[in-house]
Every structure is written in C-alpha cells, then in structure tokens.
Amino acid sequence: MILCAGESLIDMVPDNGCFRPLAGGSVYNTAIALGRLGEPTAYLWPISRDPFGEVLLRPLAEAAVNTDLCPRTDRLTTLAIVTLVGGEARYSFYDEGSAGRMLRPEDLPALPQDVQAIFAGGISLVPDPCGAAIESLIERDGDRLPVMLDPNIRPFFIDDTDAYRARLSRLIAKADVVKLSGDDLEWLFPAMPPEDAARKVLAQGPRIVLQTGGAAGARAHWRGETVVAPAIRTTVADTIGAGDTFNAGVLASLRRQGILSKVGLASITKDQIATALGLGAKAAAITVSRPGANPPWAHEMSF
Template identity: 75%
Template sequence: MILCTGESLIDMVPQDGAFRPLPGGAVYNTAIALGRLGARVGYLWPVSRDPFGEQLLRPLAEAGVDAALCPRTDRLTTLAMVTLENGDARYFFYDEGSAGRRFAPSDIPALPAEVQAIFAGGISLVPDPCGATVEGFIRDHHARLPVMLDPNIRPFFIADAEAYRARLERLIPQAAIVKLSGDDLDWLYPDTAPAEAARRILAQGAKLVLLTGGAAGATGYWSGAKVTAPAVRTEVADTIGAGDTFNAGVLASLQAQGILSHEGLAALTPGYLQAALTLGAQAAAITVSRPGANPPWSHEMPK
C-alpha cells in the first residue's frame, strides 16, 4: 500500500456570483488518482468531523482509498478561497488552527505491515506544526520505506522562504524519488540547468528524479541514461491536478511492476522507468482534458 500523507482542503471556487465547495489538496488529489487507477493506497491526514470533512471522505471511499489511518477531529476543515483576477487564480487560505494545520506526531498511528511506500509533499510541508510532523514522519520511516517527495512549491504560501528551503534541504536527501516541476526548479535551483539540478539531487541519495514540463513532457534521471516521455496531446480544459495525477501514474506503475521498494528502485531499468513515465503522462492528459482535479479511472486509460 502506498501511504499518502499531506493536505486535504475545500476549494471555494467562484460560480455564478457565489462559491462552490470542491474537495482538493495536492496530496489528497494524488491519493484519489491512485485509487482510481487501481493502486493499493491509503491516506493519512486529520479529517474534521464538520460537513466539509465528510465531503472529503466520500471521494476517497469511492476511489477505494483506505482512510482508516486518518485521525478525526473537531477542528475545522481548511478552506481555500479562489478568486479570479484577469483570468488568473488567487488563493486565500483559512487555515489557522484547522484540522490539517494542527497535525501532530501524536496523530500518527502505528503503520500497518502492508505499507510499502510513502508519498508526501504539497503545502502541508510549509507551515508548522503540520510541516514539522510530516518531516518527522519521513525521518522516522524513510530508511525502511521509499519516499516520493513532490514539494509542489507555491511561493505565495511561503511566509519564511529561508526556513522552507532548509526543510527541503533536510527532506530531499531522505527521498528515494523526487519530482519537480519547472516552477519548482526555478524556486529551488535558480540559474541552474535542469539536468544539473537532477544530478545534485541524485548525488544526495535519490534513486530517481522526475522533472516535468507540461507540454514538454517528463524526464526521469537515474543512474542510467535519462528517459523521456512526451506529453500526450489533448485539448486542455485546465491544468488543475495534472501534476498530482502524474505522480499517481508513476507510483501506480512502479507498484504494478513490483519495484516500489528500496531494492526494486535500486534495480530500476529503462523499461520500468519508461512505463512509469508513460502511465503518468497518459493519466495527466486525461485530467487536463476536463475541468478541475478529476483524475481518470482505470477503465478510462489507454489499453
């Protein structure tokens, strides 16, 4: 089972002069996408007992995601108010004291034996106490379980850039797989060529570095020659959830190929990597072809 730990929230999206509440959050989206693709997946994040918490749980259950590890709390669900200015989305977070923000080490149960890997990232890594809790969770388990890390950097959400850079400098060497978008690279490694940034991360211990570039496709850097998968051409509705779905496709493929372990990733081959990148690109293409973070089900994937 792949255990996803990181934010879930409600996006309040403008619609007809009001706001429509939609479940969201980068790590939550990846968990949903993994479940829809047929992967064995669990989710760990505090879920409120308020009505929005129940709204978050329903898609997890429908996708077959195991949410039994999620602690329930009376704290309120995080809200992200979305406003549009000249077509560009801006976000205002109602997060202080929320269910997720107060995620604490005491909320983490003993992990079941079937957990084989951890996926973490998103804005849940930024503020404390939740960021420190996720960091501690990775520190405690990365030696036994491979970790995939996607920081999914949102500069507007980062109040203390120096502290967040320091956190990522501690976390990246503990990750077996690191995925970065072009925007992530610009923030983390300014004035550095993507291949050089990937080389630096591999030198810190990662087995695989995934760099995505939207229409430019995705490239995997590892101990062998780089492997590239082109983006799948499609009519784009929006790009919400594209990266989250790509992550799910890669992890689902590695799990299905039986190499989602430290030993398996050490024996990675070009064929295994090509299959993972291809599934990630195919799944992301379906997500961008329809509005919102709506990842594909396994029966919608190319055969």
C-alpha cells in the same frame, strides 16, 4: 498498499461569478487518483467533523481509499480560493489552526504492515506542527519504505524561506523519488537551467528526480541516461490536479512492475522508468482535459 500522507482541503473554484467547493489538496488528489486507478491506497491526514470534512471523505470512499489512519477533529477544514490565469490555477489559503495544520508528530500512528511505500508533499510540508509531523513520519519509516516526494512549492504560502529550504533538503535526502515542476526547480535554484537544477537535486540523494513541464512532457534524471516522455496532446480545460495525477500514475506503474521497494528502485532500468512516466503522462492528460481535479478511473485507461 501506498500511503499518501499530506493535506486535504476544499478548493473554492470560480463558477459563473461564484465559488464552487470541491475536495482537493495535492496529496489528497494523488490518493484519489491512485484509488481510482485501482491501486491499494491509504490516506493519513486529520479530517474535520465540519460539513467540509464529509465532502472530503466521500471521494476517498468512492475511490476505495482506506481512511483508518485519519484522525477526526473539531478543527475546521482548510480552504483554498482558486483563481485561473490563462488556464493555470493560483491559490490563496485559509489555514490557520485548521484540522490538518495542527497535526503533531506525536499524533502519528504506527503504520500497518501492508504499507509498502509513502507518498508525501504539498503545503503540508511547510508550516508546523504538520510539517514536522510529515518529516517525522519519513524520518521514522523512510529507511524501510520507499518514499516519493512532491514538494509542489507554493512560494506565497512560505513564511520562513530558510526553514522551509532546510526541511526540503532533509526530506530530499531521505526520498527515493522526487518530482519537481519547472516552477519548483526555478524556486530551488533561481536562474539555473531546469536540467542542471534537477541534476543538483539528484546529487542530494534520491534514486530518481522527475522533472515535469506541462506540455513539454516529463524527464527522469537518475544514474543513467535521462529518460524523456512527451506530454500527450489533449484539449486542456485546466491544470488543477495534473501533477498530482501524474504522481499517481508513476506510483501505480512502479507497483505494477514490482519495483516499488528500496531494492526495486535501486536496480530500476531505463525501460521501467519510461513505462512509469508513460502511465503518469496518460493519467495526467485525462485530468487536464476536464475541469477541476478529476483523475481518471481504471476503466478510462488502456493499460
């Protein structure tokens, strides 16, 4: 079972001059995508008892994602106001004192024995106490379980840049797989070519660094020759949830290939990486072809 630990929220998406509430959040979207792909998935993040909390729980249940590790709380659900600029999503967050924001390291449960990997990232890494909680989870369990990290950096959400950079450095060093968009790499290493920036991240400790670039496709930097996977051409409705779905496809492929483990990732081959990138790209292409974070179900994929 793959554990996704990190934010869920309500995306307030533009709709004919109004805003329509949709369940979202970077890590939440990846959990939904994994569940829809038929992967055994668990989710860890506080869920509010407010009406939006029920909105968040419903898709998890429909995708058969296990929510036993999700504490319920009377704190309110995080809201993200979405604006679309040229088809690209931009966000403003209402997060102070929210259900997820107040997750503390001491709130972390022991993980069930059937958890075989951890996925984390998104805005849950930024503020405390929740950022410290996710870091504590990876510090506690990351030596025995493989970790995939997608920071999905939102610069306008970061108040203390130095503290966040320090946390990211610690987390990257603990992670086995790190996924970074072109924007992420630009933020981490301004004015550095993306390929060089990705290699610089790889030198910090991960086995694999995945570099995504939308229509430019994805690249995997590892101990061998860079693996390149072209984007699958499709008509783009918007890009909400594209990277999150890509993450799910990669994780699903690694698990199906029997290499989602510390040992498996240490001995991974070029062909295995290419297979994982291919499934990630295919799942992401379906997501971008329809509005909102709406990942594909297993029956929509040709495996």
